[in-house]
Amino acid sequence: MGNQSEVRKNFGQRASNYRLSNTHGNPIDLERMVNLLKPQSDAIALDVATGGGHTAIALASCVNKVVAIDITPEMLAEAEVASKQSDINNIVVQIEDVHNLNFPDGQFDIVASRFAAHHFFDVKKAVREMCRVLKPGGKLYILDCSVFNGDETEKEINRIELLRDSSHQCSYSPRQWNHILNKLPLTIQYTSLLKEQYKLPQWFDRMGTSPKNQQEIFRILNNLSEDSKVLYHFGDDYITTYRYEILAIKV
Template identity: 30%
Template sequence: MSVQQGNEQIVRTEFQKQARGFSNKSLSLNSEDLLKWIHRHLPLNEGVKMLDVAAGTGILSRYLAPYVNKVISVDLSPDMIAEGIERNNALNISNIEFNLAHAEQIPSDKEAFDLVISRLAFHHFTNPKKVLEEMIRVSKLSGTICIVDMISPEDNELYHQYNHYERLRDPSHTNALKETEFIKLFENAGLDIQTIETIDVPINVNKWLELTSTADQVAVQIIEDIQLELADKKTTGLFPYIESGEVMFTQKWIKVIGGHETLVQ
């Protein structure tokens, strides 16, 4: 079994556990403010055909669907897709179509979409470069490509620590890239970066662990390490703090919007 095949199986297994939890309105996944932040600067109108890559249950697809003509949402997890279709039907949303597909092999023709977007998925990919190349392939030459994801600290030690704890919590996590790595990814793909923004996202540790159904023993170890960092006895890369009696940490998200360089005047 290849690394990619092994990761695919882990992704399906982990998101089978997580699918129902994605409807929890208290999670940052469903934050209206964060969805508005993603929406800002996107070229949306009633003629736009949009592709949502590794869409999960379609949270972003549903948020943006009223602003575009058609949304195709692709994901590797049948359970996430089933949950997404159920939510779409409950809300009578008719312009979203779900397809089961790997992000490296999108079942669409070349230059099929005006907007190709991926939210909170790149940290699950074994080959981010190939996924971006596939997003470019299915994007029109006049189209827009947008990636939103969590990012790791630039410091190498903190980078490895941060990703270590994310993988402990969710084995389908591969690596959250640094901001500089996302910039390089876009530049190496021949894309012109039109917008780049970051935002600090407060994460409740208990809800973070509950979403992924992290094994009790592992969850206890993560919490113990976070408590040690709060006592200045350890570093995890998570930057934890206490707010209203709850253990929190700050997750940084990035939004990178780009277009085909040859079209930039």
């Protein structure tokens, strides 16, 4: 069931790439996250799909404790390496599947997840679990790759993402995220659609995208409608992308 084995395979063999990734470890992004969350020093935080540990480390400096989870053991090992290099000792790492979290209701003051939701095979169940383990008044933070609202972009950009990474499930547009979140006991405090660029060939190299799939990605980009091409500029060394950032409070 789901895509967990594909996720473990793809990320297990490339775990160190993600610990060293400038995208995932971008200090400006991490500082913005901390400023949005305004963590209390006695808070306990959960970092969902920690990857190389960047989110956990950023939070650990301003909270009491961070539990960093992932389904890929190699990723957790990289997160431990990164935390030791940063001289951080209040992070606990453990294997967990976001779809079935082994935590009681209302345990965490903060639940954060960056660049992970597009891999969740049942995003509604995953976000329900993230919400369940939040305390009332707790803060949910999500940052993930996204697509512009629209039938073409929601379909074609996800085709590109899947060609690049076989464990990709879906990059959700803002309208799709609204549908995912609107039935949960959450009050949305902040959202932002952020325009970014994937640098090439690094974006391909990080997942070992085959030359054939790279060619197909550019074929799709070249065949987008003129309106979509305005949104998704590209060149030999970059592809335009979008990220969606969400801060919500559990009621």
